[in-house]
Amino acid sequence: MRHASIGALGAIGLALAIASGTAAAAPINWDYTVTSSFSVLPGSTTFSSGSGCQSVSGSAITWGACPTGPAGPGRSGIGISNNPQTGTLATNGAAESANTYTHSNNVVSGAYATLRSATINATLGLRAAGTTDPYIYETATYKILFAETPNTAGTCAAASPVGNPCNDIWVLDGSLNKSITLGGDEYFFSFFASPALATLPDTVCAAAGAANGCIGFTTVEGQENEVNFLLKVTSTPLVVEVPEPASVALLGLGLVGLAGVSRRRQNKA
Template sequence: MKTFRNTLATIIAGSVALGALEAQAAYSPTTLTFAQSSGFETSSSSLTSTDNQGADDSIRWYEHLSGVTPPVGTFDTIAWGLPSKNNGGLMLTDPFTISGDVNTVYSGLRVTGLTGSVTTGADIGLWGAYQPITTLYHKNSTISGSAFTLKKATIGSNLSIGLYNDPYHQVPITFTETMNVGNVPGDCAAGAPNNSICDDLFKFQLTSFAPITFSIDGKTFEADFGIGLFHNSSTNFPGCDGSGVCTVWTAEGVISDLSVLMRIREIPEPASMALVGLGLVGLAGLRRRRNA
């Protein structure tokens, strides 16, 4: 029994000493570099349109070469709208051209992966500031009522943070092209919260941006993701629809954009937490014995 008590006392003393050392040591925030590579998958299982024969005919793609190079098998831009069958495959000119080009008739989505750095908060467990890691652009053009349009797409991404590489991640979206048939909101196929003429919209699941945990050089970090920096668009984020389905609207004739944001924090090592927890259990055990 004496040996047990001595051992327990040693564990408790070690736990208290560890806590004292952590309290005395000035915490130094960690800064990590990141690179997010993002693109639209163009396989038939990841891309669908209003064309019952398949999106390969009615959706085209383009490599804009902006930001980080997209993952293999993906492209940073997809477009649709004219002619009815776009013949699939790679476009030779940028569908996001806004004037003086036949491509002004196309609607499209573009995703641009970014590079930068992100820093933890001022102490263990505290979040640092959000940083944009990907920007998504939406071009809403007036297109022919006979044109085939996008219905679903999948964004594929690779994210590196410091020495950590997150596995390939997919974010499915659904899309609604509201065809222009008049000059007032009531003439549109779907309503628009900002009373614009025939807003197009896309939806995504908020759960697609779940946090991740990773370790670098003996430290454990958590990364948290969000959506923000909205320009020229309306959204029901962060409330969404109550079930995690978020919607973004873009007015006719406008290019909107939003960004995926990331922040990080350092979290205590599991071994340290276990040691402290064991010490607390030991204290509780001794207290019960004394009260017996």
């Protein structure tokens, strides 16, 4: 396992071994709400060149055969469900459910334009549990890079089932540091995939237009690849261990996570 600091990884929340700092804080229960949405990256090429029909909304991005609509034969897409998600969680307690992402990975003609990049905006609202206090909101925005791989069996950049078209590739790109202040205190919050993300092999990163050592996941062709997000709030920074590329095949699917590092402010005497 590769050991790294939160700063070096852009504070990415992972669902593997996560160890918090030793400082303890009194548990605080929160009501929470999490809402996520897609948006187009300003000044970037969201789709590759080609024909077909492409669609971007807050809850779904689809591409491939016309007409636009739900993903199906000849058309792929990614969507967000369980959105918004609400519940109760405790500081330094167990992770709770957030939103769900589903990649409908279908065979798309090579003549069609396909997704290349987009952003996900994840907004977290917290308030003291059981109160009517207004929610305090923070939004984290991060970039994803996507590679629609050749839809034929053969030599694949990413490990793929034998005889199946190559897995498509999703990469998280950029530094993601966020924190939230409540009652004069700062808290760490993170969204992470279950199962976890992993460090992808350099050849897989390159296929998605990402630098070596990128972090992400791959999805199987011809399947509804569903990935659940979890949410955790802590009072101390987290240290994560990122799986080496050789471990990727054992991890299964994962999705981007985002996190923010914070420290609990000490009250003055």
